Amino acid sequence: MIHRSFGPLPMVFPHPVFVIGTYGPDGVANLATASWAGICCSRPPCLAVSLRSATHSHGSILRGKAFTISVVGADQVRAADFAGIYSGRDRDKFEELQLTPVRSTLVDAPYVDQAPLVLECALRHVHELGLHTQFVGEILDVKAEESTLNEKGLPCIDRVDPLIYASGDQSYYRVGDRVAAAFSVGRDPHDAK
Amino acid sequence: MIHRSFGPLPMVFPHPVFVIGTYGPDGVANLATASWAGICCSRPPCLAVSLRSATHSHGSILRGKAFTISVVGADQVRAADFAGIYSGRDRDKFEELQLTPVRSTLVDAPYVDQAPLVLECALRHVHELGLHTQFVGEILDVKAEESTLNEKGLPCIDRVDPLIYASGDQSYYRVGDRVAAAFSVGRDPHDAK
Numbered sequence: 001m002i003h004r005s006f007g008p009l010p011m012v013f014p015h016p017v018f019v020i021g022t023y024g025p026d027g028v029a030n031l032a033t034a035s036w037a038g039i040c041c042s043r044p045p046c047l048a049v050s051l052r053s054a055t056h057s058h059g060s061i062l063r064g065k066a067f068t069i070s071v072v073g074a075d076q077v078r079a080a081d082f083a084g085i086y087s088g089r090d091r092d093k094f095e096e097l098q099l100t101p102v103r104s105t106l107v108d109a110p111y112v113d114q115a116p117l118v119l120e121c122a123l124r125h126v127h128e129l130g131l132h133t134q135f136v137g138e139i140l141d142v143k144a145e146e147s148t149l150n151e152k153g154l155p156c157i158d159r160v161d162p163l164i165y166a167s168g169d170q171s172y173y174r175v176g177d178r179v180a181a182a183f184s185v186g187r188d189p190h191d192a193k
Numbered sequence: 194m195i196h197r198s199f200g201p202l203p204m205v206f207p208h209p210v211f212v213i214g215t216y217g218p219d220g221v222a223n224l225a226t227a228s229w230a231g232i233c234c235s236r237p238p239c240l241a242v243s244l245r246s247a248t249h250s251h252g253s254i255l256r257g258k259a260f261t262i263s264v265v266g267a268d269q270v271r272a273a274d275f276a277g278i279y280s281g282r283d284r285d286k287f288e289e290l291q292l293t294p295v296r297s298t299l300v301d302a303p304y305v306d307q308a309p310l311v312l313e314c315a316l317r318h319v320h321e322l323g324l325h326t327q328f329v330g331e332i333l334d335v336k337a338e339e340s341t342l343n344e345k346g347l348p349c350i351d352r353v354d355p356l357i358y359a360s361g362d363q364s365y366y367r368v369g370d371r372v373a374a375a376f377s378v379g380r381d382p383h384d385a386k
Binding site (some may be wrong): 001002003004005006007008009010011012013014015016018035036037038039040041042043044045046047048050069071074077078079080081082083084085086091096097113114115116117118119124125127129130131132134136138139140141142143144145146149150154155156157158160162163164165166168169170171172173174175176177178179180181182183184185186187189191 | 194195196197198199200201202203204205206207208209211228229230231232233234235236237238239240241243262264267270271272273274275276277278279284289290306307308309310311312317318320322323324325327329331332333334335336337338339342343347348349350351353355356357358359361362363364365366367368369370371372373374375376377378379380382384
């Protein structure tokens, strides 16, 4: 195939959209939105999220040694975008978004009560990578809103309806159709060709 | 809202599906599929991918100090799944999948010629996190197949049609509808409520 080079860019498909919850120095619950993030270990379960040191949340994660991830639904896209545009130094984002902060009982950070999926993370590693600092948090609990559970009682991606961020056209998308079962559809190499 | 606790799990929505290209100790081009991954820095642009030390690709990344990411389309789901199920110790995955390895001119790793989007990464950091080792690679080039470019000449998520992996029901999904423009839809806090 003919590939065109775009040079060194932080571009890949897809990126997640995670709303990070922390307490500021004043104890005010704050939100930030990050897409440079993902699960990075199964045991202990860990999630990595990268923030610039200039952000308000950067200092808050270091101070509280904790953060939460609230995965919001596509119907909450304005809130996710708002939390990514403005700084917690200037705005009380929970209040302006009329969202309810819930104090985690496991870590020193708040999460969004209205979020369908929540992860509570204790800071384990801090990696300075350049413009961004990568925070690795151990996931102490995953919480899912009752209405997102399928018949097996597991959180279901189409009921959470999470956002996807696309570099390139800098837009949010939602998850579409199920394609196939993992660890199954490619089992036969002949079919996999 | 009523949230149900699931305990410590590596579960969040969405995960990406990245096909990792490396050379084995024998110089044979190999593939592996990973979802514990994501962009982790903008400058220098870096991507993190986590693998268990038991995998064939783990040693190959350390040896070659490089890896590639091939983002395959939803029509290539069987190949992505196959590359994630079997080990390069036992199978020549490029050959069995009838995919063409292209030798990167930037790093010591091959990528998939048939992939719509490719990243070539030089290994910069190795983080031992537990069951998984996190490899941070600096992205030296992003290559996109001509047919995936939009009218502005940028790679377009709906033309790449990347896979999403969902923990929970352990299935692959595709990207759905565009929801909104980022850094825009949430600009007004009144609208964002």
